[in-house]
Amino acid sequence: MPYVRRHLAEHAAAGGVLGDRLLSAQFLPYADAERLRAVLAQAQPVDDAVLGLWRQVAHACRWEDPAANADALRFRLAAAGRSADRVAHPGSVWWPHWVRWPVERCEIVARHPGGLWSLDTAVLPHGQVVAVTGGEDGTVRVWDLITGAPVGEPLTGHSARVRAVATAVLADGRVVVVTGSSDSAVRVWDLSTGELLHALRVGALDHGVRCVATATLGDGRVLALIGASLQQEPVRAWDLTTGARVCDASGRHPAGVTALAATRLPDGRTVLVTCCSADRAARVWDVEDGRQIGGPPDLTGETGALYALATTRPRHGQPVAVVGSDDGSVHLIDLMTGERTGRPMIGHDYTVGTADTAVLPDGRHVAVTAGNDGKLRMWDLPTGQGLSAEVTSRTSEVRTVRTTVLSGERTVAVAGNEDGTVRLWDLASLATGSDEQWDGEGDFGIRAVATAVLPTGRAVVLTGHRERVRVWNLTSGALIDDLPAGHVSGISAITTAALPDGRVVAFVCSGFNHSIWLWDLTENRSVGTLTTRHAIGVQFLATALLPDGRTAAVTSGDGSVGVWDPLTGDLMAGPVPGGPLATATLPDGRPVAVVGRFDGTLNLLDPATLDPVADPLRAHSAAVDALRIARLPDGRIVAVSAGEDDLVRVHDLTSGRPVGARVPAHGPDRSLTTVTLPGPDRSLLTVTGGGEGRVRLWDTATGAAVGHPLATDGHVRALLGTERQGVPVVLLGGAGLACLEITLA
Structure with missing residues (x-):
């Protein structure tokens, strides 16, 4: 049985019979995920919806626990509206009655434990395509983008989150990664061996290193370019072969640099592009002499702070930089003149925090952008026409996106998310696909859940997300209603209570607002707001039935706890210090x-007095x-x-x-x-x-x-x-x- 689990797909591919009948929902939980991914990368494409869903859980599959693998796949099938009954295992624990969950068209390759801050890709000397991730845990990890397997041991040495990583190929063929951290350290590693090559002495930096890039000069030297988070310092350049500081690759900035990118111009010059949030400007510099090329494009009034940056040279055009802003716009800058070109590209809802460029198999040059709205968008260059609008993780922001080419000339976007996931998107399919719409919770997901039983006997679920409160049928999972939560946004907690007069009322609070919104679930109408004295917002909420028959609302926010009469709005007790809370009735x-x-x-x-x-x-x-x-x-x-x-x-x-x-x-x-x-x-x-x-x-x-x-x-x-x-x-x-x-x- 172990041999079949490990090698059946390999033999089937060799015999030309690898298909959906073999790669069934019954077999996939037992498969060796890494081996099967490697086989699928080399075999003829298998177009099967179940296999596509398996690719989203394969990173979490464990050889020793097919029951857990079956449960993960069953959850995904239920989310996609497909029958999950075929995925059965005698050791299964989790059985979905219903799942209202988004399903993306991406493949989740890996997950960096503890959350991810930075990502880049590289091709190792023997042809292995990898992603390099920097994490909240201070480690740098390398992942095979075909199999999802970790490559070597984690690279350790940073004492804080790794905010930036950048890869490069040295003149002798070695592939290295430069890592910058909030601990103000910059390290250079050999990706093939895991050896630490250099610990660059960049000095003490307020809030550490924000961004790094690499650049190749005309004489073959490869440089690391280091940008600080807050200080008005030039971007510093270091020789990656010797570890010696070379020069200042730019002049001073009004504030810290938020993004870096470097490229070679047609005239042989190596240029650096920097973004600075303080004056909403992008600047182009000659790396070797640190002089600015042209003036900073005047984007003031049309854009917010700049955070994303990538460079490319479209067909039959001048080299350009792609710049993303915190107002959701994307701009192009001509690198020969340092001037803005074309019209802003509009499509993101929030900050565009990361960008890269690629060439599709049909020769088109594209930019790929992503950010806090969870959308990964693709734009034609140089026209700026939007080609797609894919929604990536609905539960965390996209920290970094990079493009690369896998086996079979497959061009992909590799997205590193704050939740630690590394996701692959096929760019050719995105260019021909339509906008993916999801009428779900998006933008970091549901943060509050409560239940209630209405006087009719129907059991309902209430969920809170941003400014939206939804009511669902607990039995079927059907959406019943969207409640107009009014001024309440950033919902942090929901609870329900039956008042003495028999009404069932929902209490909704926000971490950004000091009021509690009350909704009568019996009559389906608002019954007003309860204004608390919490300075910032209400983060935790519970109700208690007092001995005198009154219902009290117990709230917590800005480190204090208070008790309120929901009918009159009067403060009954408090404030006293406290945070998370719950109420209970003791056995007596x-x-x-x-x-x-x-x-x-x-x-x-005591919920009546807070004594x-x-x-x-x-x-x-x-x-x-x-x-x-x-x-x-x-x-x-x-x-x-x-x-x-x-x-x-x-x-x-x-x-x-x-x-x-x-x-x-x-x-x-x-x-x-x-x-x-x-x-x-x-x-x-x-x-x-x-x-x-x-x-x-x-x-x-x-x-x-x-x-x-x-x-x-x-x-x-x-x-x-x-x-x-x-x-x-x-x-x-x-x-x-x-x-x-x-x-x-």
Whole structure:
């Protein structure tokens, strides 16, 4: 069986019978993902929708766990509206009832752990095409763009995030990468051996190195060009062979340089193009003497700060620089004169943070741009005509995009996303495709999920994303309504409560607004806003039923907690210090508010007065950033908390004692919930998610890992355990919304 799993695709390709009947939904979870990717790169194209979806989960597939592979593929099939029943494994844990999740046409090749800041591509001496990524974790990693496999060990040495990487080929054929970090260090590595060649002495820089580029001079020397984040310094040039500083490749800038690119002009000069956000100008410099060519193009009034930069020479035209702005526009600059050329290219909604250029197989020159709106767009050069509008990750911004050519003359865009994913887009197919529309959550995804049961008995799900509140049918997953959230934007939390008069009301808050918006779900109308005294916004929200029958809204924002009467808007108690919060009813019937603090403690407070009702619980060694309340099978009420110490802890709210072992949290934007499984023992599980895109299960009582993780794409920002038609389910919020049942053997 292992031999078949590893080599069946190779033999089928050799025999010319590799097709969708072999690469079926039943077989793919068992396949060796790296080997199959390598085979598919050399074989005749297999046009199959299931295989295309598998390419989006193959980076997370593990040889030793085909059940987890099956669950990841099943989730993707359900998101695409295809039958997931064919993907079955006796060890499967995650079973989707419905999935409302976007499906892209890209291939996810790899994921840099902890998040990605920078990316470049290179071709190693033996022809291997790789992506080089710089991460939040301070490491530099190399990935095979065909198989997705890591190449060598991570390159370590930086003590902070790696903000910039750039590759180059030296005169002796060695392929190197230059890495710049927030720690102000610049390092040069041999990509074939992983050897550190140089640690360049660039001096102390405020906020470190922002951008790096490489350039080849007419005499064959290859230079590293270093730009600082904030200082009004020239771009400095270093010889990559000797490690010696050579010259200043530019003059001084009004502020820090936000982007660099270098190229050779037809007259043999090597020029550097720089962007500076302070005066919204792009400048062209002669690298060897540091003199400016022409004047900075006057983009003031037509554009915002400049952040993206790439260079190319279109057919029958002058060499140009492609410049992206924070107002979403893209501009062309003639590198021979330093003047702007053509009209602005309009198509992005937010900052264009990265750009590159490519030549398609039909000879067309194109620019590829991406940014904070999640869109990857392609433009014809030099006409500036938009060729496509593809939406990439809906849960994180595109940090870097680069183009390269893979085997078979396939020209691709390689996108590095903030969530750590490395994604491949086929540029030839984008040039002939239509705009991809997704009426989903986009722009960093769902951040809040709540449920309610209406007086009619219908169970609904409410989701919050930016300024949009949506209501979904919990049973079918059908969209019921888009609520006009009004002035509330950047939604951070939603909760629901049944008021004493029987109305079911949704409470919606924003991290950017000090008001809480109230919506009557029974009559489907707004019932006003509750204005709090939080200076910045309301980040956490819960309700509590007080002993006198009143419903109280407990809010947290700017480090303080308050209690409000939602009917009158009056402040009932507070403010007191605190952060994440939840409310509960103890076994003796007393209501309690549990509030997480920056010092890692959990404070138990009376929700009517915010007076302490017990000693603080020592839960974490760093700030608490997520909190849930749950009931164990033996009746104990517990607080489940996640902290910036990367741990999940469980505490009995009656005794104050910890329950079970410490559980590791995973990645930024940590989310958690609990769910009780059916059966005689009624096991309570803790469900955790985060920036690494996996959802994990833990036994709440013991802290032991349960089952296997579910691999998704992007951040998992919201989790909620509930019941669907009497069956425990987990609602998963991220790029979309999903309802999953958990089954353990």
